[in-house]
Amino acid sequence: xxxxxxxxxxxxxxxxxxxxxxxxxxxxxxxxxxxxxxxxxxxxxxxxxxxxxxxxxxxxxxxxxxxxxxxxxxxxxxxxxxxxxxxxxxxxxxxxxxxxxxxxxxxxxxxxxxxxxxxxxxxxxxxxxxxxxxxxxxxxxxxxxxxxxxxxxxxxxxxxxxxxxxxxxxxxxxxxxxxxxxxxxxxxxxxxxxxxxxxxxxxxxxxxxxxxxxxxxxxxxxxxxxxxxxxxxxxxxxxxxxxxxxxxxxxxxxxxxxxxxxxxxxxxxxxxxxxxxxxxxxxxxxxxxxxxxxxxxxxxxxxxxxxxxxxxxxxxxxxxxxxxxxxxxxxxxxxxxxxxxxxxxxxxxxxxxxxxxxxxxxxxxxxxxxxxxxxxxxxxxxxxxxxxxxxxxxxxxxxxxxxxxxxxxxxxxxxxxxxxxxxxxxxxxxxxxxxxxxxxxxxxxxxxxxxxxxxxxxxxxxxxxxxxxxxxxxxxxxxxxxxxxxxxxxxxxxxxxxxxxxxxxxxxxxxxxxxxxxxxxxxxxxxxxxxx
Amino acid sequence: xxxxxxxxxxxxxxxxxxxxxxxxxxxxxxxxxxxxxxxxxxxxxxxxxxxxxxxxxxxxxxxxxxxxxxxxxxx
Numbered sequence: 001x002x003x004x005x006x007x008x009x010x011x012x013x014x015x016x017x018x019x020x021x022x023x024x025x026x027x028x029x030x031x032x033x034x035x036x037x038x039x040x041x042x043x044x045x046x047x048x049x050x051x052x053x054x055x056x057x058x059x060x061x062x063x064x065x066x067x068x069x070x071x072x073x074x075x076x077x078x079x080x081x082x083x084x085x086x087x088x089x090x091x092x093x094x095x096x097x098x099x100x101x102x103x104x105x106x107x108x109x110x111x112x113x114x115x116x117x118x119x120x121x122x123x124x125x126x127x128x129x130x131x132x133x134x135x136x137x138x139x140x141x142x143x144x145x146x147x148x149x150x151x152x153x154x155x156x157x158x159x160x161x162x163x164x165x166x167x168x169x170x171x172x173x174x175x176x177x178x179x180x181x182x183x184x185x186x187x188x189x190x191x192x193x194x195x196x197x198x199x200x201x202x203x204x205x206x207x208x209x210x211x212x213x214x215x216x217x218x219x220x221x222x223x224x225x226x227x228x229x230x231x232x233x234x235x236x237x238x239x240x241x242x243x244x245x246x247x248x249x250x251x252x253x254x255x256x257x258x259x260x261x262x263x264x265x266x267x268x269x270x271x272x273x274x275x276x277x278x279x280x281x282x283x284x285x286x287x288x289x290x291x292x293x294x295x296x297x298x299x300x301x302x303x304x305x306x307x308x309x310x311x312x313x314x315x316x317x318x319x320x321x322x323x324x325x326x327x328x329x330x331x332x333x334x335x336x337x338x339x340x341x342x343x344x345x346x347x348x349x350x351x352x353x354x355x356x357x358x359x360x361x362x363x364x365x366x367x368x369x370x371x372x373x374x375x376x377x378x379x380x381x382x383x384x385x386x387x388x389x390x391x392x393x394x395x396x397x398x399x400x401x402x403x404x405x406x407x408x409x410x411x412x413x414x415x416x417x418x419x420x421x422x423x424x425x426x427x428x429x430x431x432x433x434x435x436x437x438x439x440x441x442x443x444x445x446x447x448x449x450x451x452x453x454x455x456x457x458x459x460x461x462x463x464x465x466x467x468x469x470x471x472x473x474x475x476x477x478x479x480x481x482x483x484x485x486x487x488x489x490x491x492x493x494x495x496x497x498x499x500x501x502x503x504x505x506x507x508x509x510x511x512x513x514x515x516x517x518x519x520x521x522x523x524x525x526x527x528x529x530x531x532x
Numbered sequence: 533x534x535x536x537x538x539x540x541x542x543x544x545x546x547x548x549x550x551x552x553x554x555x556x557x558x559x560x561x562x563x564x565x566x567x568x569x570x571x572x573x574x575x576x577x578x579x580x581x582x583x584x585x586x587x588x589x590x591x592x593x594x595x596x597x598x599x600x601x602x603x604x605x606x607x
Binding site: 182193196202205206259262263267270 | 551
């Protein structure tokens with residue numbers, strides 16, 4: 001029976017349904033990126049202190065460039081796989097695999113970090129309901145002295161629920177994202193509007209800016225952690241393969257998402273630094289101490305509405321973090337699905353559930369890894385900080401490779417129509433007579449992400465060891481699998497990208513772009529023939 | 533061929549109209565109070581300006597929708 005079901009898994013087609021609408025695509029991204037502030041606010045405040053707003057703004061500027069790069073690539077190549085696929089197209093199999101493994105690290109961490117944070121926001125209610133704080137459940141376990149068993153158990157239950165939900169299919173998950181996302185956007189907008197109008201005092205912000213500036217090390221640590229407030233745009237390109245008319249929808253949703261999240265993240269940090277949350281402590285310290293539920297603590301500090309806004313923000317924070325973790329499950333499964341199709345990992349993963357048509361094995365395996373990461377992080381003194389370290393490493397490594405791929409693709413594949421192109425380009429004429437656009441902003445973005453990666457490696461003890469260790473372990477598996485399958489380990493397999501691009505555009509119903517692509521290739525071939 | 537504009541805005545559209553107006557107002561308030569307070573870091577002005585730009589950007593679509601309703605639709 002088991003064998004039979006396994007066989008049916010193998011035999012079912014590998015197409016993902018194009019099921020996600022405009023709003024669904026936006027919410028899929030917002031669920032992932034919008035929730036990051038709920039996690040990052042406390043962590044960044046704890047290290048960047050009075051300069052937390054600056055840390056968010058600097059990381060945000062890099063994020064805008066990353067976002068624009070993803071918008072260009074996801075609308076030009078609307079297939080599941082995101083950064084891994086773009087890097088594969090631009091730099092070949094090996095680097096495609098490295099980018100994939102870095103982003104996979106991020107997705108598994110996403111599942112772990114956001115379920116841990118979701119439980120953290122839920123625990124905001126513990127003192128009100130049971131009269132005890134979550135800190136009361138800390139025990140010593142052998143050499144580990146800060147193990148919070150209740151928090152770990154909550155995380156375990158949440159991840160198990162998400163696995164079940166995702167095995168049932170994307171439509172259910174997408175609908176969940178949309179409903180909760182609408183309420184969360186409304187609440188965030190409300191908190192910002194009421195907060196700035198009723199509680200924000202520019203003199204408090206100015207005071208902290210002048211007197212509570214962090215050391216350079218702490219600022220670098222905080223700034224590199226701030227990048228985690230903006231991780232998740234990858235999910236729009238992950239969703240691209242399941243989005244209707246992606247070339248039209250992806251630029252719209254992506255650009256709106258980029259600016260919404262940037263404004264919300266910088267606004268929350270500026271608001272937090274300009275509020276009097278405790279008469280005896282600067283507000284960065286109050287929020288830095290509340291790393292498990294900083295937005296709820298901030299909302300509680302708003303006069304008049306704070307009594308209700310605090311618990312309400314905590315409940316909504318828990319919900320959006322849960323849908324963000326859900327995005328992690330969806331995206332990890334889709335990324336591994338794509339990696340198996342390109343022979344980076346075993347074809348065993350390349351199977352769709354016969355009834356629900358979801359990549360069941362990848363969901364189970366990589367959510368399991370996320371669960372393991374979450375449980376291991378509870379053995380460290382600060383689970384959220386540990387997971388944040390790893391998250392920053394995976395994101396900056398993957399994004400760096402995506403920028404390099406974007407620049408190279410502009411030169412090696414100028415024929416693919418780009419419904420959206422990053423601004424600021426220098427026209428360059430190629431030997432084939434085709435005009436290329438050198439992306440100035442792409443280079444600036446690449447330098448920005450390199451700086452973030454440098455800061456992560458320099459200041460994050462866990463990130464600089466566990467991050468490269470993950471990539472090394474993944475590479476060992478990759479080398480084993482490729483050698484066993486008699487495929488080149490460092491080289492690339494021959495692939496017919498042009499034919500594949502046509503198939504992608506056709507399945508996405510982007511017929512105008514398909515026509516443009518065919519014309520560009522015909523023009524290139526004519527030029528080649530005349531050159532001979 | 534462009535699709536005809538919707539005859540009536542949806543509940544989400546109304547929500548966006550209201551928040552767009554409020555974001556513009558919040559942005560102006562942040563800048564005004566930062567100027568009055570004196571010594572505010574540049575970040576306060578950046579956030580204020582971002583809110584104004586974001587609010588006006590979204591209000592532009594409301595204005596475009598109102599204009600498109602007045603003009604006869606060409607297919």
